[in-house]
Amino acid sequence: MASATNGSSNGAAKSRFDPHxxxxxxxxxxxxxxxxxxxxxxxxxxxxxxxxxxxxxxxxxxxxxxxxxxxxxxAYKKNRNEAWRVCDILGIESLVDEINHKIATEEGLEPTSSTILGPFWSPETPFRENGDSVVLNMPADGQLTWFHGVVRDVETGQGIPNAVFDMWQASTNGKYDVFDPENQTRHNLRGKFKTDAEGRYAFYCLKPTEYAIDTSGPSADLLRIMGRHPNRPAHIHIMVTHPDYVGVTAQLYPNDDPWLETDVACAVKEDLLLNFKPTKEDKNPECTLDCEYNVRLISRKYKPDAEMLKTNANIVGGK
Amino acid sequence: MASATNGSSNGAAKSRFDPHxxxxxxxxxxxxxxxxxxxxxxxxxxxxxxxxxxxxxxxxxxxxxxxxxxxxxxAYKKNRNEAWRVCDILGIESLVDEINHKIATEEGLEPTSSTILGPFWSPETPFRENGDSVVLNMPADGQLTWFHGVVRDVETGQGIPNAVFDMWQASTNGKYDVFDPENQTRHNLRGKFKTDAEGRYAFYCLKPTEYAIDTSGPSADLLRIMGRHPNRPAHIHIMVTHPDYVGVTAQLYPNDDPWLETDVACAVKEDLLLNFKPTKEDKNPECTLDCEYNVRLISRKYKPDAEMLKTNANIVGGK
Incomplete structure (x- = not known):
């Protein structure tokens, strides 16, 4: 039973309410x-x-x-996880992601930042060859990009061969393949690439397009009360894994996106920005942009119990 | 955008996570x-x-x-407000009640403690005469009680005439009139009494019976995880009001109840305990118990904006 004083204040310094x-x-x-x-x-x-x-x-x-x-x-139903959305808006998914994936070497060297997985990762994405394109259905307003980089050991700086660089992105209409069967064939804008002997990967993809989350329901009411917009910055999802390293799941954002500072899901980190440069030298004449992004992985010895993949998308279905 | 350091720790003393x-x-x-x-x-x-x-x-x-x-x-539906139940279990309804009703005089004198209203107060309860019985349907296992006391000014100690002492209680089966039409007529175990010139009120009622909250659904899952029982101690609800005083809404508990310390709704306070004494002298031969409870009210000058009644039960329906 909670104590209640009868006729005299309890003298709690911090609160005028029952301190017990x-x-x-x-x-x-x-x-x-x-x-x-x-x-x-x-x-x-x-x-x-x-x-x-x-x-x-x-x-x-x-x-x-x-x-x-x-x-x-x-408001919960198939493909609409309202509590998850509210957590995104309040920064809770992003914070829990950081809590679970923050890691550094003894010298304080950190791998590429983790950020939220989102609900659209697919375990069935096919492997493609380095140099292939993930753009199976080119939208009229798409900007074809040569996307490439090196996956390195954060301590040695050496490229890591045979790492898996798994990527997925929405099309210019803001939709992922599985939710857009009229415009996209299965596995459009998805691909897994194996790094070469120097740790390099490369493929063609689209410069990503920003989109808004659904603006109905309690989660949108919360945004309105806070005077916040429903937009996510454009992003490319990546999941980079290797048996000897702790995997990194992240979203990469064009550094000129208008929503970086105010991402509705609070999931942008400074080391996840992309610089898309115009190119005229690409062997593919449709390709107008070049983007290099290098990934840092940390040895599994720093987190021996780390799971290979972050797959909570499979546990709860979409949001 | 949240900051992320690249290759060096941020030096935050308290947390290893992004301090911004x-x-x-x-x-x-x-x-x-x-x-x-x-x-x-x-x-x-x-x-x-x-x-x-x-x-x-x-x-x-x-x-x-x-x-x-x-x-x-x-799990929400008519007469089942699951979020409210979870708040009860976590002590949040009781705490919010204290936050909103904690009050004392300049000398630290406190009126009778407030506690949670619950969903079963009725705005239609009839006035009865002092000395009447609220027991319209006597259950076989009921213990008729002569319940009486004085409503006093917490500062002067003087009885307050014309205060309204509104009371309601469940029958021995744990049910309130409106949910038990087979056994109880409307307004059974409910009554409003006006205090006399000395601030006195008196009526016959039942010694209250403890009951358990519903043990299905997410709220009951939470109780199971915590290893807690679903029982509320027996109680009589009161709502005592007067235009010149801040009203008090409370629940009064027999001091021999087994669930006082572990009330599932965390709503017991020390000054709300009742002492039921055997009696053989009552004018009504069926009456076997006597219980005196005196109420302390505080002048409205200490909270001029206080509402007369606490009626959130009407806002959300039952739980």
Whole structure:
């Protein structure tokens, strides 16, 4: 039971509210509660209580929150994971990604930053040859790009042979192949490439196009309240793996994109920017742009338990 | 865009994660965001991020949380407000109630503690005469009680005439009148009483019976994970009002109830306990118990904007 003083203030320095209430709730957990459950729920209870006290949440505001949480689940359906969207808007998916993938060598050398996987990775993407094109269906407004680089060991700087550079991107209409069967054949704008003896990969793709997330439902209501737009910067997804290294999953963004600073999913990091340069020398006359991006991988010895792939997209379906 | 260092640690003392990320997300809010929205959402974002960092939430755990939030809304239906139930279990409804009703005189004198309203208050409860019984349908296992007391000014100690003492309680089967039409007529175990010239009220009611909340759905899953039972201690609801005083809404609990310390809704406070004493002297031979409870009210001058009634039960329907 929470303590209540009768006729005298409790003298708590920090808060005028019962200083024992939060610990009372935490301590309702059974001694048999699994340690990780206890750790997570204790922290959640403490932070939620501190939030209520910090803003002195009114009952009307609390009821708005209760109704909002109910509405999130009410909007859930196949290919629409509303709680996931809300997490993206609040930066939670991006933060959890950082928490799980932040890693550095003893000297503080960091591999290419991880960022959110998104729901559109496919385990069935075919391998292609270096120099091939992933553009199976060229849109009229597409800008064909020669995309190339080296996958290096972050400590030695040496190229890593036989790394897998898996990439996927939306077409210029903002849609991925599986959601756009009228315009795109399966595996359009997707490909896996194996790095050569010097760690090099290369292919043709499109300069990516920015798109907005769906602007209906509770997640969009949240954006409106915050005065935020629904746009993601244009991006190319990559997942780079090698058995001897910790894999990197990231999104790469053109450095001239207007939404870099205000990405609705809060998933842009400085080392993930791309510089698309005009080219007139490419052997393919349709190709007008050149883009080089080098990836840094860190030895698996720094995280022996790292999974090869980040595949939560498969667990929950699309959003 | 969140900053990412390339090849050197950022030197943040407290966290190994990007020390600028949370403020980046907060600052995505537009300058036009309403100040209260900004205050609430900034605090929510900071606390949710701190929670994720404090427990180093894994991606699998985060996805469990995403699915759980979706499931809460999926369980919502008429007379079942799942997000509200989860808030009760986490102590959030009780805390918000304290935040909104904590009040004291300049000398630190406090009125009777507020506690959660619950969903079963009725605006249609009839006035009855002091000395009447609210027991319209006597259950076989009921214990008739002479319930009486004085409503006093917390500063002067004087009885307050013409205060309204509104009470409601479940029957011995744990059900309120509206959900138990086979056994209970409308307004059974409900009544409003006006205090007399000395501030006294009195009526016959039942000694209340403890009951469990529904043990299905996501809220019950949460209880199971925490190793907690679903029981509320027995209680009588009261709502005491007077135009010159700040109203008090509370639940009163028998001091011998087994669930006082572990109330599933975390809503017990020390000054809300009742002492039921055996009696053989009552004028009504069926009456076996006597219970006295005195209420302390605080002058409205300490909270001139206080609403007369706490009626959020009407806003959202039952839970």
């Amino acid at each position: 209430f939060t610990e009372h709730v935490v301590n309702l957990m059974s001694p048999d509660t699994k340690p990780r459950h206890r750790e997570i729920l204790s922290s959640l209870i403490r932070h939620m209580h501190d939030f209520c006290r910090d803003v002195e949440l009114t009952q009307d505001e609390w009821i708005i929150g209760v109704n909002y949480v109910n509405a999130i689940g009410g | 990320f949370t403020e980046h997300v907060v600052n995505l809010m537009s300058p036009d965001t309403k100040p209260r929205h900004r205050e609430i959402l900034s605090s929510l974002i900071r606390h949710m991020h701190d929670f994720c960092r404090d427990v180093e939430l894994t991606q699998d755990e985060w996805i469990i949380g995403v699915n759980y939030v979706n499931a809460i809304g999926g």
